[in-house]
Amino acid sequence: MTLLVDGRQHSYALRGIVYHGDNHFTARVVTVEGRVWYHDGMVTGRELVPEGILTSRIDLTSCQSRTAIVTVYARRVVNDLGN
DSSP states (O other): EEEEETTTTEEEEEEEEEEEEEEEEEEEEOTTTTTTEEEEEHTTTOOOOEEETTTTTTOSETTTTEEEEEEEEEOOOOOOOOO
């Protein structure tokens, strides 16, 4: 995603999604490399479960019968010059 901020374009990449359903939260984490990991503290404990690559056909709108309620984006740093 690209946004215009103070007259400059800044790119942002998806880094996480929080899901909610049945009074329980779960999450997916997206790495810089685009790998998608699933987390449910009640089921997986401290472990993350690999789900695939972001470009694959993973439905990000829902997960384990829960609905996406929050998306987390991080600004991409292109180089050390602040571009």
